[in-house]
Amino acid sequence: MTDADTFVETVQEENQTALSRLGSSKSLYADTGGDIDTEPVLEATADAEYAAWQTFLTWADDEADDEARAAFEATADEEQDHYETVDGKLDDEYEPDEVPTLHEYLRDREDTVSRVGAFVGRILASQRSKDQVIGYFVGDADPQTASLFRGFGEDLDEQLERATELLAAVCETDEDWDRAEEAATGAIQAAYDEYVETLEGMGANPKPVC
Numbered sequence: 084m085t086d087a088d089t090f091v092e093t094v095q096e097e098n099q100t101a102l103s104r105l106g107s108s109k110s111l112y113a114d115t116g117g118d119i120d121t122e123p124v125l126e127a128t129a130d131a132e133y134a135a136w137q138t139f140l141t142w143a144d145d146e147a148d149d150e151a152r153a154a155f156e157a158t159a160d161e162e163q164d165h166y167e168t169v170d171g172k173l174d175d176e177y178e179p180d181e182v183p184t185l186h187e188y189l190r191d192r193e194d195t196v197s198r199v200g201a202f203v204g205r206i207l208a209s210q211r212s213k214d215q216v217i218g219y220f221v222g223d224a225d226p227q228t229a230s231l232f233r234g235f236g237e238d239l240d241e242q243l244e245r246a247t248e249l250l251a252a253v254c255e256t257d258e259d260w261d262r263a264e265e266a267a268t269g270a271i272q273a274a275y276d277e278y279v280e281t282l283e284g285m286g287a288n289p290k291p292v293c
Contacts, residue, residue: 085260087247094267095207101275104289106211111219113281114212124219125173128232131209132166133179134186141190148195150252154245158202161238168231188273192266195253200263202246204270210239212274 085093095102104110114131115123139159146152170177189205192198213236220229254260282289 085257087250090250090260090264090267091203091207091243091247094203094264094271098204098207098268098271098275101271102207102211105208105271105274105278106214108215108218109282109287109289110212110278111215112287113278113285116281117285117287119219121223121225122174124216125169126177128216129166129169129173129177130179130181131183131212132162132169134182135205135209136162136166138186138189142198146195146198148253151195151199151249154202154249155198157245158242161242165235165238172228172231183274184277185270185274188270194262196259196262197266199246199249199253200266201270203243203250203263204267205274206239206243206246207267208271208274210236210243213239 111119111124111127114127136159139155139162143152143155143159146155166179185205185208189198189201192201213232217229217232217236220226220232250263254263279289
């Protein structure tokens with residue numbers, strides 16, 4: 084039997100390399116297709132926020148567990164707000180049409196325990212990429228937009244708290260904890276696999292230059 088805090092630490096340790104690379108400057112290069120400029124950065128962020136909104140909305144609609152449903156609904160509301168905020172900053176009308184591999188993975192989880200585990204993995208991966216977006220706008224001398232994304236990062240911190248409380252509620256056996264951990268790792272690996280595939284497709288090395 085484990086507990087929620089140990090669970091998060093274990094997932095972070097076991098996926099240290101993937102999370103580290105998702106938090107490198109190359110992740111922004113991959114997300115924007117090599118075009119690290121304000122509009123592509125905002126568009127990539129809009130894709131991610133829109134996908135998250137739709138994922139958690141779908142989960143909330145068909146979730147049998149009341150506590151999990153409430154957590155997914157709250158998260159969907161936050162992600163909708165994030166998406167609409169980013170969309171409002173784009174110069175041109177933008178229709179998100181890319182579903183990140185991470186969210187394809189999440190949408191394939193059908194039981195509550197796996198969903199909550201994948202929820203944790205998604206947050207850990209998103210925290211890394213969000214830091215790169217903040218860094219971009221700091222470097223671009225746009226403190227207002229950087230501050231906006233810091234607010235998104237604070238929401239992710241609250242989501243992690245929500246997810247860990249939920250883990251403790253839905254994981255009743257060792258098997259449950261193992262299944263949740265497998266789903267968390269799967270979510271991180273889905274994000275990482277897309278990162279590697281995108282960079283290699285662009286002829287770039289996915290490993291950071293030390």
